Amino acid sequence: MHAHDRPRTLYQKVWDDHVVSTYQDGTQLIYVDRHLVQEVSSPQAFVGLDAAGRDLHRPEAHMAVADHAVPTTERTATLREGLAASQVARLSTNAARHHIPYVPMTDRRHGIVHVIGPELGFTLPGAVLVCGDSHTCTHGAFGAVAFGIGASECECVFATQVLRQSRQKSMRIRLEGVCPEGVQVKDVILAVIARIGVGGGVGHAMEFAGSAVRAMTMEQRMTLCNMAVEAGSRIGLVAPDETTFAYLKGRPLAPTDTEWDAAVANWRELASDSDAVFDQEFEIDVSSLSPFITWGTTPEESAPISGRVPDPAAIDDPRVRRRVERSLRYMALEPNTPLSGIAIDRVFIGSCTNGRIEDLRSAAAVVAGRKVHPRVQAMVVPGSASVRLQAEAEGLDRIFSEAGFDWRHSGCSMCVGMNDDRLLEGERCASTSNRNFEGRQGRGGRTHLMSPAMAAAAAVSGHLADVRDLWPEGTK
Amino acid sequence: MKPLDKIQSIAAYLDEDAVDTDIIFPARFLLLMDKKGLGGHAFHERRRVKKGETPFILDRPPFDTAEILVAGKDFGTGSSREQAVWALADLGLRCIIAETFGEIFYANCFKNGVLPIRLDADTLARVRQAAGREEEIVVDLPSQTIVLTGDETISYDVDAYRKEALLLGLDEIAVILRDSGKDIKAFEEGQSRRAPWLRLGPDKWKVFDDLEKEQFIE
Ligand code: SF4
Numbered sequence: 001m002h003a004h005d006r007p008r009t010l011y012q013k014v015w016d017d018h019v020v021s022t023y024q025d026g027t028q029l030i031y032v033d034r035h036l037v038q039e040v041s042s043p044q045a046f047v048g049l050d051a052a053g054r055d056l057h058r059p060e061a062h063m064a065v066a067d068h069a070v071p072t073t074e075r076t077a078t079l080r081e082g083l084a085a086s087q088v089a090r091l092s093t094n095a096a097r098h099h100i101p102y103v104p105m106t107d108r109r110h111g112i113v114h115v116i117g118p119e120l121g122f123t124l125p126g127a128v129l130v131c132g133d134s135h136t137c138t139h140g141a142f143g144a145v146a147f148g149i150g151a152s153e154c155e156c157v158f159a160t161q162v163l164r165q166s167r168q169k170s171m172r173i174r175l176e177g178v179c180p181e182g183v184q185v186k187d188v189i190l191a192v193i194a195r196i197g198v199g200g201g202v203g204h205a206m207e208f209a210g211s212a213v214r215a216m217t218m219e220q221r222m223t224l225c226n227m228a229v230e231a232g233s234r235i236g237l238v239a240p241d242e243t244t245f246a247y248l249k250g251r252p253l254a255p256t257d258t259e260w261d262a263a264v265a266n267w268r269e270l271a272s273d274s275d276a277v278f279d280q281e282f283e284i285d286v287s288s289l290s291p292f293i294t295w296g297t298t299p300e301e302s303a304p305i306s307g308r309v310p311d312p313a314a315i316d317d318p319r320v321r322r323r324v325e326r327s328l329r330y331m332a333l334e335p336n337t338p339l340s341g342i343a344i345d346r347v348f349i350g351s352c353t354n355g356r357i358e359d360l361r362s363a364a365a366v367v368a369g370r371k372v373h374p375r376v377q378a379m380v381v382p383g384s385a386s387v388r389l390q391a392e393a394e395g396l397d398r399i400f401s402e403a404g405f406d407w408r409h410s411g412c413s414m415c416v417g418m419n420d421d422r423l424l425e426g427e428r429c430a431s432t433s434n435r436n437f438e439g440r441q442g443r444g445g446r447t448h449l450m451s452p453a454m455a456a457a458a459a460v461s462g463h464l465a466d467v468r469d470l471w472p473e474g475t476k
Numbered sequence: 477m478k479p480l481d482k483i484q485s486i487a488a489y490l491d492e493d494a495v496d497t498d499i500i501f502p503a504r505f506l507l508l509m510d511k512k513g514l515g516g517h518a519f520h521e522r523r524r525v526k527k528g529e530t531p532f533i534l535d536r537p538p539f540d541t542a543e544i545l546v547a548g549k550d551f552g553t554g555s556s557r558e559q560a561v562w563a564l565a566d567l568g569l570r571c572i573i574a575e576t577f578g579e580i581f582y583a584n585c586f587k588n589g590v591l592p593i594r595l596d597a598d599t600l601a602r603v604r605q606a607a608g609r610e611e612e613i614v615v616d617l618p619s620q621t622i623v624l625t626g627d628e629t630i631s632y633d634v635d636a637y638r639k640e641a642l643l644l645g646l647d648e649i650a651v652i653l654r655d656s657g658k659d660i661k662a663f664e665e666g667q668s669r670r671a672p673w674l675r676l677g678p679d680k681w682k683v684f685d686d687l688e689k690e691q692f693i694e
Pocket residue numbers: 067068112113114133135351352353411412415416433434
């Protein structure tokens with residue numbers, strides 16, 4: 001029987017299409033169609049390349065942009081000196097030297113790699129796409145096999161355009177039903193992570209399916225896939241469909257004319273076969289969910305906003321108890337405190353998880369006509385220049401500014417705290433980003449992850465709050 | 477890459493699960509563009525102790541010379557930053573034993589002469605006890621075994637090609653260029669016919685012709 005007569009999953013189909021060769025031990029060389037290059041994970045890869053005197057195998061398969069370390073307060077063509085400026089400059093120089101298309105930070109196409117890849121049509125269904133960044137799984141929303149790699153692997157892709165890999169197992173998460181009012185995709189993915197744990201997806205490509213996923217916009221699917229890695233999966237996927245094609249059509253780097261038609265015909269075949277077997281399956285009824293927030297220092301340490309801080313004394317497993325104690329100590333939270341009502345100092349709306357236009361719209365809908373609480377310092381950092389422009393065209397910037405939010409330029413910003421945007425020691429932040437690790441947003445900073453609407457509710461309330469109490473009629 | 481064959485050392489230990497790569501190597505140090513000399517920033521926050529407090533285990537004799545680190549569950553989850561491995565290697569660590577690892581971290585280890593070993597919780601607990609007793613532990617790669625004092629021998633799994641790469645200190649890129657150039661070319665020709673839209677070419681990039689230029693003061 002031909003190998004392809006067996007029912008296959010979406011992941012297996014894309015994978016099979018990219019096998020260059022198979023080794024005796026079963027590992028395979030996988031062809032990489034596209035590589036996103038950013039300033040943090042690439043300098044050492046370029047050094048390695050240069051030291052060995054190697055050229056890029058195919059410069060036009062890469063796209064470079066500086067996002068992690070760029071300032072968000074102003075956008076001038078000149079960066080002030082300092083480590084961050086040197087790092088951005090290094091990327092620009094390396095890209096020029098190796099003829100890699102490079103998007104400067106002053107350009108209207110600038111933004112976080114995982115936001116601009118899709119915007120520009122660099123991300124396509126059925127592609128293998130990599131980046132030296134763990135949230136590369138975001139691009140799986142298009143039905144691409146997209147995963148994060150280390151700097152050494154970046155160097156390998158530069159030099160060879162292939163990676164030696166073992167095929168992952170497959171996992172399917174079925175999301176059924178309709179989210180209740182006030183519940184966003186961020187709540188759904190936090191609920192998924194709470195259910196399977198931060199290591200639950202290790203070794204698996206995680207496909208999201210079900211009626212709730214079919215109904216999602218591309219931006220929502222990106223939020224979903226973005227956090228697959230927080231559940232341990234390097235790869236998240238959604239099967240491409242009409243929503244995907246409509247989003248991509250006309251994007252600058254997307255195929256056109258007859259090539260577009262051929263591509264769409266091919267993409268329609270990518271969905272997992274109805275009788276494909278997954279190594280693991282989970283189902284979640286999203287209509288039963290409520291807004292989630294994290295209380296601890298891993299993305300699985302979360303609870304519905306109506307809940308309370310857990311009590312370690314009530315946990316039997318000593319190992320889990322120790323872990324929770326440690327998290328609560330770091331987060332400075334008392335057991336049994338109601339989550340709604342915990343006072344915050346900062347709000348960050350942005351990142352590759354929730355820095356897109358729909359995210360900003362939903363936050364603005366909550367903020368409109370209200371003021372940021374006097375104790376709180378709040379900022380909105382659009383995921384890309386194009387998101388920023390779109391928001392301005394819709395007047396969202398005015399809603400945010402009038403309420404007291406800082407309106408910033410695109411970049412990773414306080415998701416990772418590598419530029420000047422970071423928490424001070426002990427500050428507590430309501431954040432739409434994806435990681436609440438110790439020190440992630442700044443040394444000693446305390447992060448609570450939540451949806452854009454929930455972050456907006458926290459900003460105007462001055463404390464963690466249930467957005468459903470503030471929910472404006474008619475918003476999604 | 478320096479070949480790795482056998483490690484004989486006491487082991488430092490971390491009684492903590494979910495030690496993510498932000499803990500191992502905080503983001504603000506990612507602005508440094510070096511690969512070497514990053515050990516000083518490893519576990520930065522954990523190593524910040526007040527006078528009179530017990531120093532972090534990797535700063536405390538005899539563990540400061542350990543070449544083996546015994547961790548818990550979900551070690552190295554989170555960010556793909558290879559700096560986490562470079563920093564640990566810079567501290568002299570050559571083997572990390574844990575119940576589970578973040579996947580990208582796990583892969584990054586092999587590229588840098590560091591052997592990550594997964595053990596089930598009970599076996600790991602025995603290795604952890606040996607580490608606490610400051611006993612010498614032998615990690616042998618050719619036979620894929622860990623030998624504890626008292627002669628308990630524990631076997632572990634490692635992919636054959638990764639094992640070979642560590643044993644020989646292989647330059648993976650050189651091997652691919654040497655052995656697979658033809659296959660890559662053949663694949664590319666096939667893909668140009670099958671799925672030409674996946675092959676971005678200079679014509680597509682013309683949409684970038686109007687890109688602005690940046691200036692830097694370094
Ligand atoms: S926004 Fe945050 S998670 Fe996304 S790429 Fe930037 S630093 Fe990484």
